[in-house]
Amino acid sequence: MTESQARGAGGSGPTGDQPAERIDDGRAYGRSRGSWDPGLVETSAGTPAGELLRRYWHPVALSSEATGLPRRVRLLGEDLILFRDGGGRVGLVEPRCCHRGTTLYYGRVEDDGIRCPYHGWLFAVDGVCLDQPCEPDRGRNRASYRQPWYPVQEYNGVIFAYMGPADRQPVFPRYDIFEDLRDDEEIVILDHFAFGGPSEAPCNWFQTHENAMDPYHVFILHNAISGHQFDPRLEIWPRIDWQRHPWGVTASQDRDLPDGNVLHRVTEIRVPTIRAIPTPTLTVLGKTNNMSWAVPIDDYRTKVLAMVRKPKDRPPQALPVYAEGKSWFELDEEGHQRYPGDYETQVGQGPITLHSTERLASSDRGVSMVRHQFLEQVRIVASGGDPVGVSFDPGEPPVSLRAGNYVVAPGDESLATEYSFVEQ
Amino acid sequence: MTESQARGAGGSGPTGDQPAERIDDGRAYGRSRGSWDPGLVETSAGTPAGELLRRYWHPVALSSEATGLPRRVRLLGEDLILFRDGGGRVGLVEPRCCHRGTTLYYGRVEDDGIRCPYHGWLFAVDGVCLDQPCEPDRGRNRASYRQPWYPVQEYNGVIFAYMGPADRQPVFPRYDIFEDLRDDEEIVILDHFAFGGPSEAPCNWFQTHENAMDPYHVFILHNAISGHQFDPRLEIWPRIDWQRHPWGVTASQDRDLPDGNVLHRVTEIRVPTIRAIPTPTLTVLGKTNNMSWAVPIDDYRTKVLAMVRKPKDRPPQALPVYAEGKSWFELDEEGHQRYPGDYETQVGQGPITLHSTERLASSDRGVSMVRHQFLEQVRIVASGGDPVGVSFDPGEPPVSLRAGNYVVAPGDESLATEYSFVEQ
């Protein structure tokens, strides 16, 4: 018989009639199971956080996914049908026909809208009923019937939806890094989660989002634990700081490079779901050429959609390489255990992480700032206000992003704003 | 950047400090999620609708499915074990042995009943315990133990069960169209849902049932949307009317044929789950040669079982052909979207359709009549009465069906009662 008695437990039991004192040796017995903060994670209509999210435009699909064949999409916990009518208009509607409730997924897309397969009611992209063929005069009162719908916007190959109240619909925001495209440039969309992983993660969006303000995990997870997933310069231990802005939070990491310069890396989060993470492979220097949106499919599922500007003759992004040159999908179970990345650690926090059992430390200050600001905005909307970052002015200028991998001389605070691809 | 702004949404937001009025443009934000009417859809014991259903005989399996090997069946939300003992008697019993609760699915069928595999208690088809081999004298008190059971009837190759109270058990009803079989005729059973689809549909039975009183969907769904699934004469726009009877509802569709005759098509629903739909391929004219039962497996699953009388040298039914000559099972996902049928539209209403969000129109009058009558019968049973269509008189004559595809001269109201197969 071999015995391996864990420290603090061996022979520590009481004897006979003499019960021991209550021992607190941190064992799991009696621990709290924990809970999450609903203000951070809920996405449904009617919840405070869900109502904050509903005051912004969110990506719902690629432009190429809106066609003459109806497509099922899901956003903020709502199942919807996406289509593009014969006139090129994109429709995003409630699946259940407002007449007898069958799904418009089997509907027929026509020049002016989508026709229910059951009794033929035809709806325009704004839900207005245009035809009721089984009713007298094809529906004398048809205009008073309206299929529930949401407004959409197409922008650089992505369809965005606004799922909030009609009277608080903001203008659609644009971003400076995509506004001055040159002829030899293009914008592409990447929808893989965490640099090369699956397109969808089975966990709440917020725990994937706050990771962008957690620069410390880069040199633990992506270097020390899993080898060199990113550029070797990111292994240099940096000076880290965070900055709170009215519109979000930035993190700066300053690394002294061997050549005497400083790598000034800035990552950026904007309320509610935007992040700009300059490519960690350092194949692009200067101002970020990409930004992305966390897409809360529902409380338990998340997509990330990145919009990338690049020269037409360049690949959009160098992907991290895992052990033995394998991609995320080529790793087996043991490979994922030995070489975890963002997907494993974020999904590994559970379907919704339990904030009440966390023990945040000084390195988690950025995460705390992101949560604090989000909860502030939740409260503003709950009390009837408009949240930060929405504008009702059609003349609103494009948003200017801060993120980038800036290589500068020590003390130089004038950041180059042009991105550039680096030969490798 | 391209933009496709849905009508009514473009630039409609408020500006600056001047919030807009509450806009009602029918968008999905704030819509009700809806609910169903439990009086129409519930099937469990103890629910008002479930108790109405339990006052009738329901098909539970084919005769060929009751054998010496126990079989799992499910009806009205109850899991049961079906078997046929060595004497040819059909048993339908609770799966859990009344002794220690193991399942009789692993029981051994013997001459006189089914024997539990665990401790050998033997039960006759009426649940009476005939043997307790581990007890003194093989169970001195064994006759006082009874395995919960239900009475069954075999009729034309189908086993029917009565799952209601013993003192309200009606006589088993017969139907005129099966009573005078000629030597060259036979009765066959079809169990595919919606003319050639799967045998089971993942939705509530009522939404599949009321469709039989919805003649309008025939020339939208089965003609305009999905091509010509049925006989081309059904594309002629008919005069439609509905008739309320004490025992059910009929729908009549009169179509003026090119040869001057009238196609007088009658479909029929009988409380609670019977429908007679003359074959829509018009390969049989005159009185219907088939009737069917919706089988509520539980609140979320439905089978349909059709009983068909026919000449022995004829196929039971011409099945609809979908696009490119494909059967339902040969269609791919896009094929089902482009050529939907009854399965897609009825299952597409969801596991249980949400009555509260419907907007019924004049073409839905038959559906309303069916619902109204069903709810009346639910109330009658709930207040202690006997519902329509049950009889306690062993001499009760067979039920006479009305349904048919009657080709008649204009004004001729004497309907031919003989069915005939049509050469094609």
Added chain:
Amino acid sequence: MTESQARGAGGSGPTGDQPAERIDDGRAYGRSRGSWDPGLVETSAGTPAGELLRRYWHPVALSSEATGLPRRVRLLGEDLILFRDGGGRVGLVEPRCCHRGTTLYYGRVEDDGIRCPYHGWLFAVDGVCLDQPCEPDRGRNRASYRQPWYPVQEYNGVIFAYMGPADRQPVFPRYDIFEDLRDDEEIVILDHFAFGGPSEAPCNWFQTHENAMDPYHVFILHNAISGHQFDPRLEIWPRIDWQRHPWGVTASQDRDLPDGNVLHRVTEIRVPTIRAIPTPTLTVLGKTNNMSWAVPIDDYRTKVLAMVRKPKDRPPQALPVYAEGKSWFELDEEGHQRYPGDYETQVGQGPITLHSTERLASSDRGVSMVRHQFLEQVRIVASGGDPVGVSFDPGEPPVSLRAGNYVVAPGDESLATEYSFVEQ
């Protein structure tokens, strides 16, 4: 038309206006759906039965399963991570890192413990935090952080865990049959459920456990129903009795053998999850050479882990042979129906058997005794006492088992204590 009317149902309905009396013919209509006794079946922390179970050591894995690669295990409804650090110490910890909650399943096992992949916190097998690399001075206060953990013991190739309160941790018990191993003997572990079946059963542990005090099922299930699954001598009808002990229950079965001797078979249950069932194939005579533990994975899943002592040149156990020489895994669905065994009857009682609908008979006395004693111990713990069979004395001698297949002369009550393998 053929009719098969079950007895007692035919034509028994009321007629016309004259409703019948309430008929009680045992039919399933109106039966209770039943419930279980939570005191027997619950396993979670905080439930009375779960707290009794947490006062004992339970097998959680094989020694060979604790390696440098973290492994997921589940016991008493709790998900845990098992590993063996570089020093050979076994760790059993809460999966969620106490820092930011990602799972240690993706952690890196090091010489002194397991390191979280996300921010690098390192935990010893007793949960003490040894390193916080992203904090100043690698965590000035790191010793105050502790990952929730459980103590473990290795014994004969099995890892046992104690999941109860620290101040009531008993000494790890040993068993006499494993204490005096000879050089030509070894101890092996079997983890198949019910003699050759799957390693895990999808049902509550208690219904698999009490079966050990149910000797009657042996000659029904294992002989009469499913042929001769065990040794033919077990088909002889025995004299059966049960004995209540402070620590458990034994069952004795005395069979008069053709040679004039008596086969005195004793099976044994010890609170809470131990059973000793001498091999029913009678390939081992004398005192049992094996004992086993029911392992309550959670309320709905059970493993059984058997520890077997044997000569090195012997197979651990002769497995029962099902029909046509097939193993459990080789039987098809009909084969399992026609030749059920322990797995089918115990899993066949449902995820958790419903005690309220049982009708126990005289042959179930052993089962009643086991339940009665378990509920007594549940009450003792609930009122603050220590349950039977736990000791806080490090000098506690090994437990002496009673079970065996003893072939003795009539009247001989001196049981041979040596096991012996039988040539066949």
